[in-house]
Amino acid sequence: MDKCSVVLANKLLMRNGTDSSLDLWSRTDVQTCTTWGAPIVWDGMFDPGLYDRVHRRKNSSVALTVFAVGRYLDAYLGAFLNSSERHFMVGLPVTYYVFTDEPEKVLRLALALGRRMRVVKVERHSRWQDISMMRMKTIADTIKSDIRHHATHVFCFDVDQYFGGRFGSEALAESVALLHAYYYRSPKCLYTYERNPKSKAYMVTGDFYYHAAVFGGSWHNVKAMAEACYKDIMEDKENNVEARWHDESHLNKYLWLHKPSKVLSPEYCWDNLTGNSSDIRVGRLLWATKQYHTLRIS
Ligand code: 5GW
Ligand code: MN
Numbered sequence: 001m002d003k004c005s006v007v008l009a010n011k012l013l014m015r016n017g018t019d020s021s022l023d024l025w026s027r028t029d030v031q032t033c034t035t036w037g038a039p040i041v042w043d044g045m046f047d048p049g050l051y052d053r054v055h056r057r058k059n060s061s062v063a064l065t066v067f068a069v070g071r072y073l074d075a076y077l078g079a080f081l082n083s084s085e086r087h088f089m090v091g092l093p094v095t096y097y098v099f100t101d102e103p104e105k106v107l108r109l110a111l112a113l114g115r116r117m118r119v120v121k122v123e124r125h126s127r128w129q130d131i132s133m134m135r136m137k138t139i140a141d142t143i144k145s146d147i148r149h150h151a152t153h154v155f156c157f158d159v160d161q162y163f164g165g166r167f168g169s170e171a172l173a174e175s176v177a178l179l180h181a182y183y184y185r186s187p188k189c190l191y192t193y194e195r196n197p198k199s200k201a202y203m204v205t206g207d208f209y210y211h212a213a214v215f216g217g218s219w220h221n222v223k224a225m226a227e228a229c230y231k232d233i234m235e236d237k238e239n240n241v242e243a244r245w246h247d248e249s250h251l252n253k254y255l256w257l258h259k260p261s262k263v264l265s266p267e268y269c270w271d272n273l274t275g276n277s278s279d280i281r282v283g284r285l286l287w288a289t290k291q292y293h294t295l296r297i298s
Contacts, residue, residue, distance in 0.1 A: 017054070018050065018051055018054045018055075019039055019173070019262070021046070021047060021050055022039050022041075022045050022046055023044075023045050023046075024039065024045065026044045026045050027042045027043075027044055027045055029278070029279065030042055030265065030279050032045060034207065034208075034259070034263060035207070036259045038259065038260055038261050038262055038263055039262055039263070040179070040263040040264075040265055041170055041171065041262065041263070041264050041265055041267075041268070042265045042267065042279075042281075043265075043267055043281040043282050044281065046170045048166060048168055048169075048170060051168065051169040051170045051172075052091050052092075052168065052169050054169075055092060055169040055172060056091065056092065058152075059152070060092055060152045060153060060169065060172060061092060061093040061094070061095075061150065061151045061152050061153070062089045062092055062093070062094050062095075062151055062152075062153045062154070062155060062172070063094075063095050063096075063097055063143075063147045063150065063151035063153070063154045063155070063219070064084065064088065064089075064094060064095070064096050064097065064154075064155050064156075064157060065097045065099065065135075065139055065142070065154065065155070065156045065157070066080060066096070066097070066098055066099070066156075066157045066158075066159050067098075067099045067100070067122070067131070067135050067138075067158075067159060068080075068098060068099070068100045068106075068159045069099070069100060069101050069122065069124050069125075069131050070101065070124055070131070072159050072160065073100055073102060073105055073106070074105075075160070075291060076159045076160045076161075076288055077098070077100075077106065077107075077159055078107060079162045079288065080157070080159050080161065080162055080163075080288075081096065081098075081107075081109055082109070082162075083162040083163035083164070084096075084163050084167075085109065085111065085112060085115070086163065087163035087164070087165060087166055087167050087168075087284070088155075088163055088167050088168075089167070089168060089169060090112075090166075090168065091168075091169075092114070092169060093114045093115070093151075094114070094115045094116075095115070095116050095117070095118060095147075095150055095151060096111075096115070096116070096117040096118065097118050097120060097142060097146075097147070098117060098118070098119045098120065099120050099121075099122045099135075099138055099142075100119065100120075100121065100122065101121065101122060101123065101124040103119045103120075103121050106119045118146075120138075120142065122138055129242065129246050132246050132247055133230075133233050133246050133247045134230075135156070135247065136226045136227075136229040136230040136233065136247055136250075137226070137230045139154075139156055139222070139223075139226040140223055140226040140227045140230060143219050143222060143223040143226070144223060147219055148219045148220075148223070151219060152218065152219065153172050153216060153217065153218055153219065154216055154217065154218075154219050154222040154223075155171070155176075155214065155215075155216035156214070156215050156216060156222065156226075157213065157214055158212075158213035158214075160287065160288045160290070161213060161269065161285050161286060161287050161288050162285070162286055162288055163284065163285050163286075164282075164283040164284065164285065164286045165267075165282040165283055165284040166282070166284060167268060167284045167285055171216070171262070171264055171268065172216075172262075173217065173260075173261045173262035174217050174218050174221055174261040174262075175216075175217035175218070175221040175222075175225065175258070175260045175261050175262070176215060176216040176217050176260055176261070176262045176263075176264060177208075177210045177215055177251075177255050177260040177262075177263055177264070178210060178211045178213070178214040178215065178263070178264045178266070178268055178269050179208055179209075179210065179211070179263060179264065179265055179266050180208075180209045180210060180211035180266070180269075181211070181266040181269060181270050181271045181274055181287075182209075182271070182274070183208075183209035184208070184209075184265070184266050185279075186209070188205060188206070191206060191208075191209040192209065192244060192245060193206060193209070193249065193252055193253075194243040194244055194245075194249040194252075194253070195244075196241060196243075196244075198239060198241045199236050199239075199241045199242075199243045199249070200232035200233075200235050200236055200243075200250065200253070201232060201236070201243035201249035201250045201252070201253045202253070203252065203253050203256055206252060206255075206256040207255075207256060207259070208263070209252065210248075210251060210252050210255055210260075211248070211269055212245075212247050212248035212251045213269050213287075214264065214268060214269050214285065215251060217260075217261075224258075225251070225254055225255075225258070228250075228254050229247060229250040229251055229254055232250045232253070232254075233246075233247065233250055265279075266279075266280065267280055267281070267282055267283065267284050268284050268285055269284075269285045269286075269287070270283045270284075270285070270286055270287070271286070271287040272286055272287070273287070
């Protein structure tokens with residue numbers, strides 16, 4: 001990026017308050033800003049204390065949604081929640097929304113002050129593709145009925161991961177998307193967008209390949225995102241098509257049409273099996289080992 005685009009980007013960022021403090025030049029080894037002026041957050045670019053002070057002053061609060069249906073509860077939920085107590089939005093009010101088909105099996109963790117948990121029963125869809133896709137409807141419904149009265153921001157997570165470093169208020173913005181660890185340095189022709197024109201997720205080109213394991217934003221924007229994806233998923237069902245990567249394909253389409261105001265680097269969802277990369281100075285959220293052979297029997 002040339003100097004002129006950085007000046008323009010900084011001007012755009014000014015509107016985002018604290019984000020104007022981001023030092024886009026502190027990392028010259030990676031892309032720190034999108035073409036539309038949204039910051040891409042990497043370690044070294046931000047002052048964590050400043051973000052925390054600003055968000056405490058603004059009374060920001062965060063709802064975290066996570067689904068643990070069927071065997072994913074035993075396999076992943078404990079490590080996810082324990083690690084999020086140590087690393088996720090520490091110092092801000094946080095409400096966990098755990099969606100599961102077996103609420104009685106959810107461990108009652110001792111949560112830090114200002115943090116609480118709601119366990120919500122959901123149906124267990126027989127197809128795993130539906131377990132994944134139907135999250136969008138549950139998220140939208142819960143924001144409408146509950147979350148919007150209790151939190152300014154929402155972050156939605158896959159459960160098969162654990163926090164390994166700060167995942168803090170620097171990640172908050174109006175709409176937030178995550179660069180997929182496998183594709184952030186790939187040429188666009190390798191992005192696995194939906195290529196079937198019959199699907200609502202169909203796209204020829206895009207900005208990035210985003211990972212649906214993490215997305216967030218203001219409750220208002222996350223509700224809009226989840227509602228739009230759900231609507232397109234249902235339209236595909238009526239037309240007997242299913243996008244290649246399910247909810248992720250629809251999320252990528254939505255984020256191409258509605259650019260996120262902040263992009264998280266793959267530090268915010270890194271796969272250690274990809275090996276070490278000098279780009280990644282801290283693994284803030286890490287993929288848990290996939291147990292497909294035992295978990296994916298249907
Ligand atoms: C089970 C088998 C195959 C695919 C998904 C599931 C599954 C997913 C499940 O049985 N229970 C469940 O709660 N999920 C939720 O959907 C979890 O929150 C999970 O993290 C999310 C997405 O499914 P993943 O993590 O298996 O998908 P990928 O894209 O990370 O492989
Ligand atoms: Mn996952």
